[in-house]
Amino acid sequence: MSNNGYPRPVEAADEEEAPTSLVQKVILGIRQMIRSEGMKVGDPLPSETMIGEQLGVSRAVAREAYRSMAALGLLSVSNGRRARVSAVDPQVLALVIDHGVQTDQVSVQQILDVRRTLEMRTVGLAALRRTDKEAREIKALAAAMRADFHEMDKVMEHDIAFHETIARASRNPMFALMVGSFHVLTRQTWRVGWLARESDADRYDNVSCHEAIAQHIEAGNRSAAEAQMAEHFDNTVKVLLASGVN
Secondary structure (H helix, E strand, C coil): CCCCCCCCCCCCCCCCCCCCCHHHHHHHHHHHHHHHHCCCCCCECCCHHHHHHHHCCCHHHHHHHHHHHHHCCCEECCCCCCCEECCCCHHHHHHHHHHHHHCCCCCHHHHHHHHHHHHHHHHHHHHHHCCHHHHHHHHHHHHHHHHCCCCHHHHHHHHHHHHHHHHHHCCCHHHHHHHHCCHHHHHHHHHHHHHHCCCHHHHHHHHHHHHHHHHHHHHCCHHHHHHHHHHHHHHHHHHHHHCCCC
């Protein structure tokens, strides 16, 4: 901070970054300010007028830059209040992943391959790092899948929450962010995989797999948890491939 209590003037951009428009110039300047000031989630940014004056642009340009950053989930902007630094939002990454699938830039199977790798790691870490409360929550979600077996949409939501809770229990916020970003795609493919299984017995096997994962996490058995998660994803990929999802 400067001596008068205001943030130090921001630079337009890092030397390696070349802004392509006035709005981009402001975005890069704000990013530099956040880094140089060591700003954290919830910290307020200067007003649109102040940022505009510092970077030599109009208030309208500064406002558009703030709105663009808010759309990316980097800032929180609301009427009548100063913009603030936002927490990272899985929804933003979820939209990117969905866009990639819908425009044929990446396939569902490729995403599942990434998920398998990520979630084998998250479940292993969760087995080592989870709290007792998290272990109970993970077991409860697996049990809820069985209890609500005949209500497909409920089972799906329990399943999504199961994987996201494991990711949080890994104690690595990047895993929580990435696993949390898969929910949009999961809701588009989950029913296909559930219905593609040949019988209720096969669907119960899927539920049992989740229960086994929960038990291994509770027991702190890292290797068993990882092996069970790998089996879960291998089976899911097999079912989706057989149903024509690629």
